[in-house]
Structure formats: structure tokens, C-alpha cells
Amino acid sequence: MKRTLLIVCCCLLLFAGCKEKLTTITLSEEHVFARVGDTISPTFETNLKSNDGRKFNWTSEKENVVSVSEEGVVTALTAGESIITITGENDVTDTITVTVVADICPMEPEAERTLCIDKYNSYTQAKAYLNNNQITEAKAVFKQLGDFSDSQTQYTNTVAQYPAVGDAYQGGIIFYILKSGDIGFDASIPHGLISSTEDQSLGVPWSTQAKMFDFIPGTQTSVGTGKINTDLIIAKIGKTTNYAAGIARAYRGGGYSDWFLPSLDELNELYKNQSVVGVFDVDAYWSS
Numbered sequence: 001m002k003r004t005l006l007i008v009c010c011c012l013l014l015f016a017g018c019k020e021k022l023t024t025i026t027l028s029e030e031h032v033f034a035r036v037g038d039t040i041s042p043t044f045e046t047n048l049k050s051n052d053g054r055k056f057n058w059t060s061e062k063e064n065v066v067s068v069s070e071e072g073v074v075t076a077l078t079a080g081e082s083i084i085t086i087t088g089e090n091d092v093t094d095t096i097t098v099t100v101v102a103d104i105c106p107m108e109p110e111a112e113r114t115l116c117i118d119k120y121n122s123y124t125q126a127k128a129y130l131n132n133n134q135i136t137e138a139k140a141v142f143k144q145l146g147d148f149s150d151s152q153t154q155y156t157n158t159v160a161q162y163p164a165v166g167d168a169y170q171g172g173i174i175f176y177i178l179k180s181g182d183i184g185f186d187a188s189i190p191h192g193l194i195s196s197t198e199d200q201s202l203g204v205p206w207s208t209q210a211k212m213f214d215f216i217p218g219t220q221t222s223v224g225t226g227k228i229n230t231d232l233i234i235a236k237i238g239k240t241t242n243y244a245a246g247i248a249r250a251y252r253g254g255g256y257s258d259w260f261l262p263s264l265d266e267l268n269e270l271y272k273n274q275s276v277v278g279v280f281d282v283d284a285y286w287s288s
Contacts (some may be wrong), residue, residue, distance in 0.1 A: 020048055021089075022048060022054065022088045022090055023047045024046060025044055025056075025086055025088050025092050025093060025094040026044060026046070027044045027095070027096045028042065028043045028044060029042065030095075031096065031097045031099065032096065032097075032098055032099070033098075033113070034074075034076040034098060034100050035101055035103070036077065036078060036079065036100060039076075040076075041071075041072060042084065042096050055088070055089070056086055056087065057086070057087045057088075058072045058084065058086055059085050060082050061083040061084070061085070062080060062082035062083075063082075064080075065077055065078055065079075065080035065082040065100060066080075066084065068084055076098065077100070078100060079100050079101065079103075079120060079124075080099075080124075081100070082098055082100075083095050083098075084096050084097075084098055099117065101113065101117060102117075102120045104120065104149055105117055105120060123141070123142075123145055125141060126138045126141035126145070126154070127154075130154075130158065138154075138158055139159060139164070139167065142154045143155050156169070163177060163192050165177060165192075165276060166273075170194055170256055171194070171253035171255065171256055172195050172196050172197060172254065173194065173197055173278070174192045175192075175269060175270050176192055176223070176266070176269040176270070176273065178191045178223070182223045183222060183223065185224075193262070193270075195270055196251060196253050197278060198278075200247050200251055204247060204286075205242075205243050205244070206245075206286050207233075208237060208238075208240070208242060208243050215236065216229075216233055216236055217232075219232055219233070219288060220263060221263050221264040221265050223263065223265045224263075225263045226261060226263040226287075227258065227260040229245075229260070229261065230245045230248060230249055230260035230261045230288050233261070233288060234246060234249055244286040244288075245288060248261040249261075261286060261288040262287055262288060263288055264288075267285060267287040
């Protein structure tokens with residue numbers, strides 16, 4: 001009889017040492033937004049009657065973007081996004097995404113905030129492309145972003161340093177990069193030719209004087225001579241805008257005043273790359 005009582009007492013002592021098992025953690029929100037410097041204390045629930053005495057660990061996926069203390073206080077450090085994870089006993093977890101909104105973006109309304117964040121992320125990616133010397137990719141993103149932040153300036157500066165056919169630059173589109181042997185070529189500084197994005201006239205004569213083609217000494221056909229040719233033509237005919245070279249020089253695309261009528265070889269290069277410029281809507285164009 002005494003032996004039976006002893007066994008019962010031992011069982012009671014074992015049951016007294018058991019505790020409720022943690023099976024679920026549920027954070028109150030899945031995604032929150034913050035500004036740099038903001039602090040957030042995410043709340044959560046578990047399957048337990050009480051969380052007192054239980055240990056929970058907090059971690060941040062990107063500690064340089066968002067930090068989190070042992071108590072679960074989240075601090076926004078820089079624009080970006082990080083996943084915060086809370087972990088309890090038995091490796092039970094839940095997560096919350098924290099997006100730190102750049103100062104350039106509004107917090108509300110939601111649609112504007114979302115669009116701005118997308119643009120900011122693209123802007124950040126473009127800067128990363130530059131740092132990795134992925135110039136083509138960087139230019140494409142900056143061009144797409146347009147007037148977001150300093151994207152236009154970034155695009156212009158990148159094109160100036162790394163020009164390529166098809167780039168928008170100084171009021172037009174680059175259609176040719178000078179190469180060795182071209183007049184004006186400089187191995188240390190890239191130079192190229194730019195076309196206006198639309199025709200400047202329709203049906204205008206090459207000259208206002210009959211048979212003027214034979215009376216402009218010094219003009220040439222090679223790449224790099226269009227500007228000189230235009231200067232010579234205007235010096236001979238005059239600074240009016242009722243003929244081809246005069247109209248070309250009077251053009252002020254991008255605020256620049258050094259536009260010119262292309263030489264024959266320059267016009268040929270423009271024809272080759274007409275698809276990136278979007279010109280040649282008519283059958284015939286004048287050269288200088």
C-alpha cells in the first residue's frame with residue numbers, strides 16, 4: 001500500500017513541472033512604413049495564456065537599414081527595406097516587413113508613396129550600377145526616371161562621360177561617336193554627333209541663289225566637317241533662315257547655338273542610325 005502511494009506522489013510531482021507549449025506567434029501587422037529615425041514597437045500574440053517569463057529573440061535581415069533591440073524596438077536607419085523576425089521557443093517565428101521611406105517620398109496617400117518608393121529603389125539601383133561600372137544599365141534607369149530626384153543630372157553626366165549612340169544629350173540624340181581617323185577625334189575625351197529629334201523644315205532650298213553649289217570653296221564631305229561647312233555656307237549666303245544651312249544654325253535645341261547642317265558622310269551615318277533618332281520622315285535631306 002505504501003508503495004502505491006509513493007508512485008502516485010511521483011506522478012503528481014512530474015505533472016507540476018510541465019508548462020504550456022508555444023506553437024504560434026502572430027505579429028499584429030505584416031508591413032509597416034517609417035521615416036529615418038522613427039522607432040516602432042511591433043506587438044504580437046501567441047497561443048499562450050501569458051507570455052510572462054518567456055524568451056523571444058528579435059533579428060533584422062538588414063541591420064544597416066533597420067535595427068532591432070532585444071526588447072523588439074525597431075529603429076529606422078536609412079531608406080530601404082528589411083524583414084524583422086521574432087523567434088520563440090521551439091523555433092516558432094513570425095515576420096514583419098519594415099520599409100523606411102526616403103525623405104523625398106510622401107507617407108500618404110498610399111498610391112503616391114508606393115510609386116515614389118518604386119522610383120527611389122530604381123534610383124538606388126542605378127547608382128549601384130554606376131558603382132559597378134554597368135554604364136548602359138545605369139543610363140537606362142536614369143533616363144526612365146526622368147525628373148525624379150537628380151536623375152536627369154545623373155543621366156546627363158553619365159552620358160557626357162560615357163556617350164553612346166541613342167543617348168539623349170544636349171537637346172538631341174547621339175547618332176555617331178567619333179573614331180580614330182575622324183576629324184575632331186580625341187582618344188582621351190569622347191566626342192560624337194547629335195541630331196535634332198525632328199525635321200526643322202520641309203521643302204526648303206539648299207541655297208537662295210541659283211547654282212550656289214559650285215561656289216562654296218573649302219567645304220568637305222568627311223565626318224567632322226559639317227560645322228565648318230555650315231560656317232562657310234553662311235559666310236557666303238548670309239545669316240537668313242530661308243535656306244538649309246541658315247535654318248540649321250538658327251536652331252536652338254537644348255538651348256545650344258552650335259547646330260549645323262551635316263556633311264555628306266555625317267548625313268550617311270545619321271541615315272544608318274535613323275531608328276534610334278526617329279528622323280527621316282521624307283525621302284531627301286540636304287547635306288552641307
